[in-house]
Amino acid sequence: MSDYKYIGRSVPIHDAQGKVTGSLRYAGDMVLPGMLHLALLTCDIPHGIVKSIRTERALALDGVVDVLHCFNTTKERFNRYRNIHGQKLINQEEIFPERVRFVGDRVACVIAETPQAARAALPLIEVEYERLPYATDAKTVIESGVLDDMFEDGAVYPAPELINGEQPDLTGTTITQTQAHFDRQSHVTMEPQACIADYDPLTGQATVYSPNQSVNGLRTVLADLFDLPYHKMRVVKTTMGGSFGSKQEWMAEPVALAAALHTGRPVKIVFTREQAMLSTITRAAFDGKMTTHVTPEGKVLSVDIETVIDAGAYLSNSLDYCIVVSSKIFRCYTFPYVRYNGKAVCTNSPVSGAFRSWGTAELYLLVEHHFNELARKLGMDATDFRLKNIVKLGDVDKKTGVSLGDVRIGDCIKQGREKFGWFAKRQAAEAFNAQNGRFLRGVGIGCGGHGNTYFPRREDFGAAQMRVSEDGTVLVNISLHDHGCGTVTAFQMMIAETLTIPIDQVAVGEADSSVTPFDLGCFASRTTYVLGRIAVDCAEKLKDLLVATIAKADGSEPEAVKIQGGQILAGDKHYSFADAAQYALHTLQQELTVMHQFVADSNPGVTGAHFAHVEVDTKTGMVAVLDYLAMHDIGKVINREITVAQIQGAVAMGTGCALTERMTPNKNGRFTSSLKDYHLRNCPEAPDVEVEFVEADSIGGPFGAKSIGELSLVPVAPAIMGAVNDALDASLSYLPLTPDRILKHLANGGESR
Amino acid sequence: MLTIQLTINGAAHRCEVSPNTTLLELIRDDMHLTGTKRGCDQGHCGACTVLLDGMPVNACLMLAVMADGKQVETIEAAAPGTKKHALQQALIEEGAVQCGFCIPGIVLSATALLEERPQASRPEIREALSGNLCRCTGYSRIIAAVEKAQERGRTNG
Ligand code: FES
Ligand code: FES
Numbered sequence: 001m002s003d004y005k006y007i008g009r010s011v012p013i014h015d016a017q018g019k020v021t022g023s024l025r026y027a028g029d030m031v032l033p034g035m036l037h038l039a040l041l042t043c044d045i046p047h048g049i050v051k052s053i054r055t056e057r058a059l060a061l062d063g064v065v066d067v068l069h070c071f072n073t074t075k076e077r078f079n080r081y082r083n084i085h086g087q088k089l090i091n092q093e094e095i096f097p098e099r100v101r102f103v104g105d106r107v108a109c110v111i112a113e114t115p116q117a118a119r120a121a122l123p124l125i126e127v128e129y130e131r132l133p134y135a136t137d138a139k140t141v142i143e144s145g146v147l148d149d150m151f152e153d154g155a156v157y158p159a160p161e162l163i164n165g166e167q168p169d170l171t172g173t174t175i176t177q178t179q180a181h182f183d184r185q186s187h188v189t190m191e192p193q194a195c196i197a198d199y200d201p202l203t204g205q206a207t208v209y210s211p212n213q214s215v216n217g218l219r220t221v222l223a224d225l226f227d228l229p230y231h232k233m234r235v236v237k238t239t240m241g242g243s244f245g246s247k248q249e250w251m252a253e254p255v256a257l258a259a260a261l262h263t264g265r266p267v268k269i270v271f272t273r274e275q276a277m278l279s280t281i282t283r284a285a286f287d288g289k290m291t292t293h294v295t296p297e298g299k300v301l302s303v304d305i306e307t308v309i310d311a312g313a314y315l316s317n318s319l320d321y322c323i324v325v326s327s328k329i330f331r332c333y334t335f336p337y338v339r340y341n342g343k344a345v346c347t348n349s350p351v352s353g354a355f356r357s358w359g360t361a362e363l364y365l366l367v368e369h370h371f372n373e374l375a376r377k378l379g380m381d382a383t384d385f386r387l388k389n390i391v392k393l394g395d396v397d398k399k400t401g402v403s404l405g406d407v408r409i410g411d412c413i414k415q416g417r418e419k420f421g422w423f424a425k426r427q428a429a430e431a432f433n434a435q436n437g438r439f440l441r442g443v444g445i446g447c448g449g450h451g452n453t454y455f456p457r458r459e460d461f462g463a464a465q466m467r468v469s470e471d472g473t474v475l476v477n478i479s480l481h482d483h484g485c486g487t488v489t490a491f492q493m494m495i496a497e498t499l500t501i502p503i504d505q506v507a508v509g510e511a512d513s514s515v516t517p518f519d520l521g522c523f524a525s526r527t528t529y530v531l532g533r534i535a536v537d538c539a540e541k542l543k544d545l546l547v548a549t550i551a552k553a554d555g556s557e558p559e560a561v562k563i564q565g566g567q568i569l570a571g572d573k574h575y576s577f578a579d580a581a582q583y584a585l586h587t588l589q590q591e592l593t594v595m596h597q598f599v600a601d602s603n604p605g606v607t608g609a610h611f612a613h614v615e616v617d618t619k620t621g622m623v624a625v626l627d628y629l630a631m632h633d634i635g636k637v638i639n640r641e642i643t644v645a646q647i648q649g650a651v652a653m654g655t656g657c658a659l660t661e662r663m664t665p666n667k668n669g670r671f672t673s674s675l676k677d678y679h680l681r682n683c684p685e686a687p688d689v690e691v692e693f694v695e696a697d698s699i700g701g702p703f704g705a706k707s708i709g710e711l712s713l714v715p716v717a718p719a720i721m722g723a724v725n726d727a728l729d730a731s732l733s734y735l736p737l738t739p740d741r742i743l744k745h746l747a748n749g750g751e752s753r
Numbered sequence: 754m755l756t757i758q759l760t761i762n763g764a765a766h767r768c769e770v771s772p773n774t775t776l777l778e779l780i781r782d783d784m785h786l787t788g789t790k791r792g793c794d795q796g797h798c799g800a801c802t803v804l805l806d807g808m809p810v811n812a813c814l815m816l817a818v819m820a821d822g823k824q825v826e827t828i829e830a831a832a833p834g835t836k837k838h839a840l841q842q843a844l845i846e847e848g849a850v851q852c853g854f855c856i857p858g859i860v861l862s863a864t865a866l867l868e869e870r871p872q873a874s875r876p877e878i879r880e881a882l883s884g885n886l887c888r889c890t891g892y893s894r895i896i897a898a899v900e901k902a903q904e905r906g907r908t909n910g
Contacts, residue, residue: 010848012845012846012848012850013848013850013851015853016844016845016850016853017845018853019850019853019856019857020841020844020845020850020853020856020857020860021788021828021829021841022786022787022788022789022827022828022829022857023788023829024853025787026790026854028787028791029787031785114782115782116778116782187888188886188888189852189854189888190790190792190798190800190852190854190855190886190887190888190889191790191792191852191854192791192792239853240852241790241852241853241854242851242852242854242888242889244888270791272794273792273793273794273795273797273798483852484851484852484853484854484889485851485852485889486851641847641848641894642848642851644848644894645848645849645851645889645890645891645893645894646851646889648890648891648892648893648894649851649887649888649889649890649891650891651891652890652891652892653888653891674793674795674797675793675795675797675798675886676795676797680886680888681891681892682882682883682884682885682886683878683879683880683882683883683885683887683892683895683896684876684879684880684883686891686892686893687891688893689891689893
C-alpha cells in the first residue's frame with residue numbers, strides 16, 4: 001500500500017455536519033427578500049390542444065400575483081438536455097406548449113405571495129382542451145402511426161447504423177436470439193426539483209439558484225430562451241439532494257425565470273413528488289434484441305443488436321441515448337463483428353432523459369441475459385463464459401480506437417467469484433432446490449463497462465484556479481456540482497495530498513457561472529477523472545509557483561527549493577505557504593495564483609462484476625437477496641468509506657430496478673406518480689452488500705483513479721435477474737421481475753424459454 | 754383560523770392555523786424550520802419525520818391542530834450530550850450521509866428508537882427506519898451508525 005496521507009482513506013464529507021443538524025439549506029429552503037412562490041399546473045390528458053385558459057377566478061384569489069400560460073409566455077423553443085452552446089439537438093419544447101403531449105406536460109403556473117395561495121389557485125384555472133389520439137408505448141406508435149404528426153419530423157427517429165469489424169467465418173457456430181426489457185424508471189431523488197430565479201429590471205441581471213449539474217449549459221439555455229446577454233445570466237449551483245441524472249436537464253428553471261422576468265422579483269418553485277415523477281425526466285422504457293453466433297468453445301464471433309428507446313413526449317436527448325448504447329459495447333467485452341441499430345420513438349409518456357449509466361445499464365441488461373442463455377446452451381459456467389469474451393489489458397475500445405489501458409474485468413470476475421464463493425453457492429443452491437420446497441435459490445453474475453469522460457465522443461475539457469491566502473490557506477475555484485456523494489471532499493483530499501497540507505487548509509467551492517471557470521458539468525462520470533486530474537495538475541503548478549517565489553525571497557535557485565510536509569524548504573531554512581503569499585503580496589506585489597486548463601486525452605476501461613445470491617418465494621413471487629458482492633476495477637479509490645457507500649446505494653437502486661421499480665400508464669394515460677405505487681427498496685428490504693476493489697495505478701486520472709458512480713449501477717439488475725433465472729431455471733428478461741410477473745411465470749408451468 | 758398552543762423544540766408557541774394546515778406547513782413554511790424536509794407530502798418517504806411527544810410521525814400527514822397541546826421536536830432542537838447527538842456524530846463518522854435530504858428524518862426516527870429500545874437488534878433497527886426512504890446510501894452505513902451510537906450509549910452509561 002502507498003503512504004498517502006489522504007488518498008484511499010476515509011474522510012467525512014464536507015457538509016455532513018449541516019446535513020445531520022438540518023442547518024444546511026437546499027434550494028427549497030432558501031428565502032430571498034421579496035420572494036414570490038410558484039405552483040405549476042400540469043395537464044391531465046395525454047395528448048391535446050389547449051383551446052382556452054381562463055384565469056379570472058385564480059387571479060381573484062388573495063395573494064395571487066399572476067398566472068402564466070401558453071397564451072402569454074414566450075413561444076421560443078428549447079431542448080431541456082442542452083448542456084453546451086451550439087450542441088446539435090432538436091428543439092421541440094416550449095415552456096408552456098399549446099399542444100400538450102403527455103399527462104404531466106406544463107400548462108400554466110400561478111405566481112403568488114405565499115406557497116399556500118399559489119397552490120390554492122391551481123384548481124381555479126379553467127383549461128379547455130381539444131383531445132387528440134394518443135399512445136403511451138413505442139410499439140403502438142411504430143405500428144399504428146398514430147403520432148406521425150406529433151412533430152414536424154414525426155415521432156420515430158432512427159440512429160445511424162453502426163457496423164464494426166468484418167463478419168468472420170461462422171462455420172460451426174450456433175445462432176441465438178434473446179430479448180430484454182426495462183420498464184420506465186424514476187430517479188426518485190429525495191429532494192424534488194426546486195429553484196429560485198431572480199431578476200433585477202434596473203441592471204438586467206438574472207440569477208438562478210438551483211441544484212443542477214451544469215451551470216454553464218443551463219446559463220446558455222436560459223439566456224437564449226429569454227434573449228438575455230450571457231454575461232447577465234448567472235447560474236449558481238445549490239446543495240443537491242440527489243440527482244442520478246435528473247438534475248442535468250432543465251424543467252423547473254425556465255418556468256421560474258419566466259416568472260421572475262415577468263414580475264421583477266425573486267420567485268421560487270418546488271416540484272411536488274408527482275411532478276418530480278411525471279414532469280421531469282425518467283429512464284426510458286427499453287426494448288432490445290440481441291442475436292449472436294458463438295463457437296462451441298464459447299467465443300462470440302458476431303453480434304447483432306436492435307434497440308428501441310421510448311423517448312417519451314419530447315425527443316430531447318433520446319437519439320443520443322440510443323447511440324450511447326452502442327458506445328459501450330466494447331468497454332467490457334470484445335467481438336470481431338458487431339452491427340447495431342436502434343431507434344428513439346416519441347410517445348405520450350413522461351420524457352426520457354439522463355439517468356445514472358444512461359444507455360449502459362440497458363446494453364448490459366441485454367448482453368448479460370444473452371450470455372447467461374449462451375452459457376446454459378453450451379453447458380458452461382456463466383463466469384467462465386464471460387472470461388472467454390472480455391477485453392484484456394491494453395486492448396482498445398474498438399468503436400473509438402482509444403486504449404482501454406489497464407482494464408481489469410478479468411481480475412474482477414476471477415477474484416470476485418473466489419471471494420463470493422460462487423461455485424460453492426451454486427452447488428448449495430442446487431442441493432437446496434432439489435428438496436422441492438416453497439423457496440428456490442440461485443446465483444447470478446452481472447458485468448459491465450463504462451467511461452470516465454466524453455473523450456473521444458465529443459469535446460471534454462475544463463479548468464481550475466487556485467489562490468494562496470495571506471495565511472497560507474488555499475482557495476480553489478473550479479466548477480464542481482456535488483450531487484451529494486462527496487465530490488467537494490474528494491477534491492479537497494486530492495489537492496491537500498498534492499500540496500502536502502492538511503485538508504482543512506483547502507477550500508473548494510462549487511459552480512457559479514459568473515465566478516468559477518468554464519466547465520461542461522458534472523455528468524458522464526467525468527468529474528473525478530477529468531476535473532480531478534485538472535485539480536491535481538493545477539496544484540502541481542501552484543507548487544512550482546510557491547517554489548519560485550521562495551527561491552526569490554531566499555535568493556536561492558528554484559532547483560534547490562522543494563515542498564515537503566506543507567513546508568517550503570530552501571537549504572536548511574523552512575518557509576510556510578503564508579511566508580510565500582506574504583512575500584508575493586508585499587514585495588512582488590502579486591497574488592500567488594495559478595490557472596490551469598486541460599483537454600481530456602484518455603479514457604481507460606472501467607469495469608465491474610457483481611455477484612448475487614437470491615431466494616425466490618414461489619408462493620408470493622417475492623425475491624430476497626441473500627448475499628451480494630460488488631467487485632470494481634476502479635484504478636484508485638479516493639475516499640474509501642463514501643465510495644463503498646455510493647456503490648451500496650447503487651446496488652439498492654439496481655435491486656429496485658430489477659425487482660419492483662416501474663412507471664406504467666393507467667387507462668387514462670397517466671403514469672405511476674406516487675411513492676406508494678413506485679416501490680424502491682426501503683431499509684428492511686435493502687440487501688447487505690459487500691464491496692471490493694481491484695486497485696492498480698491507472699493512467700490519465702488523478703492518482704490513478706477511474707470513475708465509479710454510474711458504472712456501479714450497471715451490473716446490478718443483470719446479476720439479480722441472472723440469479724432469479726438460475727433459481728427458477730427460467731429465462732425471464734422483462735424487467736422488473738415483480739412478484740406478479742414471477743407468479744405468472746410459475747403459473748404457466750414455468751415456461752418462458 | 755384556529756389558535757393552537759404547542760411546544761416546538763422546548764419553546765412554547767401560540768399559532769394561528771387554518772383547519773387544513775399540515776404540521777409540516779406550520780413547521781417549514783410558517784416557523785421556517787427548514788431542517789424538516791418535504792419529500793412527497795403524502796406520507797411515503799419519511800423526510801418530514803418529527804417527534805410528537807417523543808413519537809416519530811410524518812408531519813405531512815398530520816394537521817397542525819392535532820399538535821395542539823403537544824411537544825414537537827424537530828431536527829433543529831439542540832442536542833448536546835443526548836442520544837440524538839451521538840447518532841449525528843456516528844452518521845458523520847460512518848460515512849452514512851450523502852445528499853442528506855433523508856437524514857433529518859432518519860435522525861429523528863432512529864433517536865426515537867434509541868430512546869425506547871437502546872438495545873434494539875439489527876432487524877429492529879431496519880424496521881424502525883422502514884418509513885424513511887434513502888436513495889443514495891443503500892442504508893448499510895446508516896445502520897452501522899445507529900449501532901455505533903448504541904455502542905457508545907452502552908459504554909457511556
Ligand atoms: S414528506 Fe412526509 S412522508 Fe414524505
Ligand atoms: S443520503 Fe440522499 S437520500 Fe439519503
